[in-house]
Amino acid sequence: MPRKMPENRLDRIHAAACAAFLKKGYGGTKMEDIAASVGVGRSALYASFPTKEALFRGLVTNLVEHALPLERILQGIEAQTLPEVLGDLIARLTLAMSKGAGPVLHRLIIAEGAQFPELGRAYRKGVLQPLVTTVEGLLELGVRRGEFTAPDTRLAAQHIAGAMIMTVLWPRVFDPRASKAKVLEAANALAGMLLYGVLKR
């Protein structure tokens, strides 16, 4: 069986690297960890990537590209009113970002962003900016319409984006034993809180 399936070889490496980098960080991950996880020898990895750094960059770049399914989520929103749209966006996007390798990306950027400035830039451009901009757009529209209130829409959008990311990160980083099932609840609760606050009306 020398011809297994070289097609998704790259994907399998990415998956293995993803898990390894998540657990040990860039510096703590050995090429052997990844190779063993894929089931090949160290040297085989070098057929797909010239260096460990290239592998890492490729992985993160790839994650960035799929991290924010904005368009898919936006198209799926059927709500009519602006507040409902924003709430749906927050809840659905948070949920979507929690799936699969989503949480990994944020963690890697927080951990290694300073050492790989261009990855930080790519993340900001590909994830943070679109997210913040989209939210800010909705907020501004709402403020103009008198439906939302926010002294500084950009700051508010940043806080909303940050809270979403933190919600995605929480079970992985701060609560290892958390049941994955709670993700949906958490996303909805977040949306509610950001829209209505905790103050009873």
Next chain:
Amino acid sequence: MPRKMPENRLDRIHAAACAAFLKKGYGGTKMEDIAASVGVGRSALYASFPTKEALFRGLVTNLVEHALPLERILQGIEAQTLPEVLGDLIARLTLAMSKGAGPVLHRLIIAEGAQFPELGRAYRKGVLQPLVTTVEGLLELGVRRGEFTAPDTRLAAQHIAGAMIMTVLWPRVFDPRASKAKVLEAANALAGMLLYGVLKR
């Protein structure tokens, strides 16, 4: 004049290590980086710490101990009504955690927590739990009094805590060029949003 001040030697090492670990992470930081920053030779560090790992653990443990000036902040709050108390707590604590080495700790835990499980535990016990518990306590009281609304006070408290941490982290991690002056504004804006939401009443 290296023979002059062995008094605060440990503090100086901690400060240098703090900066280095923040920038490069644990694995990426060389003892030489720290030593050079302190202004001594590599081996001088070993007079204060037996290993690099011990230095890291000591640093993080120290950061954990000073990360959450809960009591000081609580005593400083003069507000009377419950909503004002919670808002003050969020704003002041977020501001306090943004000072000095505060942001470093969160970043290190997110980055290296998986490799140093006991540090993760110490962080959860010394920072996360007190913060979440305190906020949850206020929320529950408010809910009982009919002043707050929250379907799941624990989840809400987690979200609030998470948002505070993310606010602390944001300028360091996601927005390197952000002016430090905005921290106060950001903290206040966060408190406002979490209390009132973005929905106009």
Next chain:
Amino acid sequence: MPRKMPENRLDRIHAAACAAFLKKGYGGTKMEDIAASVGVGRSALYASFPTKEALFRGLVTNLVEHALPLERILQGIEAQTLPEVLGDLIARLTLAMSKGAGPVLHRLIIAEGAQFPELGRAYRKGVLQPLVTTVEGLLELGVRRGEFTAPDTRLAAQHIAGAMIMTVLWPRVFDPRASKAKVLEAANALAGMLLYGVLKR
């Protein structure tokens, strides 16, 4: 052609390590000494042994196992009378122990035994005890038969064993310029002296 013979790699390392440890002792031997002698880079050694200490232990353990060809020697003895058997044993065993890496072991144990207690134990169990016990057995038999005289057979056996080891060690340690050709003579002379003493009858 370094890719040619990984077969006896371990043996070659052992041989090189043997020579190096003999000349410089454990502490004085650098991994590089051994590597250079084998003709490989430092790191190649770590494919065969996890640490320098493991290499040393492995070597000594190996030497212990082959240090005392008691059975082979005993089977080769054709003498009939007990005195002749003992004399043959002393002479032949001393000669055999002088061959190859034999002398190295005794020297290493004397030099490093205190730092590696378990190696000392292995040496006592694998070399000293069998040798002393065998000699003591012959002595006791002879004493019972009235052919030997020894107030304390165990002490006598220890002295005989010690004299044999010293004879093996002498040319290497105390007389670097001694011709190797004298080994046979020395072994025979030792056997004669231990049997008959120097006193003329």
Next chain:
Amino acid sequence: MPRKMPENRLDRIHAAACAAFLKKGYGGTKMEDIAASVGVGRSALYASFPTKEALFRGLVTNLVEHALPLERILQGIEAQTLPEVLGDLIARLTLAMSKGAGPVLHRLIIAEGAQFPELGRAYRKGVLQPLVTTVEGLLELGVRRGEFTAPDTRLAAQHIAGAMIMTVLWPRVFDPRASKAKVLEAANALAGMLLYGVLKR
């Protein structure tokens, strides 16, 4: 009490170094080991010796000078017949060499002689040669008188010297639990065996 007794400072260092080098060998002994044992700081040693090597050389040279109390022993011998003189010499010298730091020297030379050739030479010249020569002299005299028999008096003398050294070494190196009380017995038994052999007459 800043002026304790710097007189015997050198002796105390020698004693401490002796114990340390015996236990760990030259390479394995740290200056701190010795300093701590003397009860001073590392740097204080450098007032007495310029380097670790000089300390070691000085120690060994000193030991060599006192290792073989030939004259004292010879003067103490009251025996009249040649065999008795030789027997007394062997027994008394072996006993004398077992006292104090005696065994240390032989062990150090066996262990480190190859790394310090001049110490080996000093040992051969100051210990081995006088011992072998003296014994050989007695043997030759005895052979001429018809009292001793030895095909090769030099070889016989070497064996006797070697057996004596080994007897001195045995309890320290090969039998750590041996009671020190047995030394006298062992010395006498050795003398008997070397004179008369084990063969019953």
Next chain:
DNA sequence: AATGAATGAGAATTCATTCAT
């Protein structure tokens, strides 16, 4: 294309030695 043996550039750590006090 894949392997595994080999490499060499580090990185942490140790320790003899120095020197200001």
Next chain:
DNA sequence: CATGAATGAATTCTCATTCAT
């Protein structure tokens, strides 16, 4: 003089990367 802090050279061990097969 003695000390303790500091140093820097050495040494072990690791790991990304290469290359003959």
